[in-house]
Amino acid sequence: MKLSNEELINELRDRLLKASSSDDEQKMFQEVKRLGEQLKQSERLKSNFLSNIRNEITNPLSAVLGISDFLMQADEVDMKKLKRNAYLIHNEAFNLEFQMRNIFMAAELEAGMIEPEYGKVNVISTIKDVIASFEYKAKEKNLKVVEVHSDDPIAFTTDVAMFHLMVANIYSNAIEYSLPDQQIEISAELRDNHLLVYIKDMGIGISENDQKKIFERFYQLDYGTTKQHRGQGLGLSVTHAIIELLSGTVEIQSSKGKGSVFTVTLPSVKNDEEIDTQVEGWNEFLFGNDEVF
Structure with missing residues (x-):
């Protein structure tokens, strides 16, 4: 029985x-x-996750297929409509790719199949890449994004793919929970052989009770039929796991209605002078320096 x-x-x-x-x-x-x-x-939580992830995958795919089919069937499309549809396809494809990166990273972390691949990264360049990739989301809310640090390069040894995804998840979260016309600040600095990254928003904030839960897998501040925000409650749990894997820490300063500050601290890698790999940013990590066009 x-x-x-x-x-x-x-x-x-x-x-x-x-x-x-x-x-x-x-x-x-x-x-x-x-x-x-x-x-x-x-x-x-798993039941909520499966329901959410189905929408996160099928909705963008349906939108991309529908818009692209419309463009293929149309005899003529004026440039303004063409650009608008291209913009919609890009947004939906970007959302899907971003969610899939978190899903695959979560699966690899869960299976213990991933270890950091260290290289010397241009931190400022990578942060600018993240900001640029989410520019359309920030514009939708008319958010002002301010980089508090200088533009001088910060060379730091870390795993560039993990670092990029970590910053992207926190920054995306700041955009998602900001209100229109607000401001997001992001900065990075080296201090005592540690890299510190700050991401500050002025959004809805996080209660003290929720601060203890947001790094749990599948946990979301809102869910069900009243769910107002995209995502499947995976990004911050992946971020926390990445930070732990890189022997770092993350702290939150927040209260309801008063915004949030996420502070990530990563230690320098021992014997990093032996690591020669130079990585300027996420795009170069993916495609290298070769000119394709």
């Missing part, structure tokens, strides 16, 4: 109580109960 999780917990409880009322077995019972609650919560 197959028992449900709740029935299994009740059965274990009854057996333990019948066997003995000793402190050790009472502690065991409490532990079983706690694990059971965690299991139920995990199942609920």
Whole structure:
């Protein structure tokens, strides 16, 4: 006979109580109960995730297919409409690619299949790449994006793919939870052999209780039929796992209605002078320096 999780917990409880009322077995019972609650919560989160991820993947794909089919069927399309449709295709494809990067990274982290591939990165260039890639999202809300640091290069040894995704997730989160016409600040600096990256928004803020949960996998500040924000509750959990893998830390300063500041601190890599790989930014990491066109 197959028992449900709740029935299994009740059965274990009854057996333990019948066997003995000793402190050790009472502690065991409490532990079983706690694990059971965690299991139920995990199942609920996974259910929400599967529902959300279905929309995050199928909606952009449907939009891209629909718009591209319209363009193929049209005898004539004026330049203004063509540019508008190209803009929509780009946005939907970008959203899909960004979500898939998080999904694949989460799967590799979960399986223990990934280790940092260190190279010397131009931090400022990488941050500018992130800002440029999300420019259309910031413009949709008329957000002012301010880089507080100077434009002088900051060379730091880290995994460029992980660093890029980490910054992109926090920055995307800042855009998503900002209100129109607000400002986002981003800065980076080297201090005591550590790299510090700050991303500050003036958006809706995060309650103290939620600050303890937002790095949990699949957790979202809003969900269900009242869900107002895109995403599937994976980006910040991936970010936290990346930071831990790079032996760093992340701190949040926030309160409801007063915005948030995310501070990431990454330590320098021991013997980084032995690492010769130079990486200027995300685009060069992907495509190198060869001219294609």
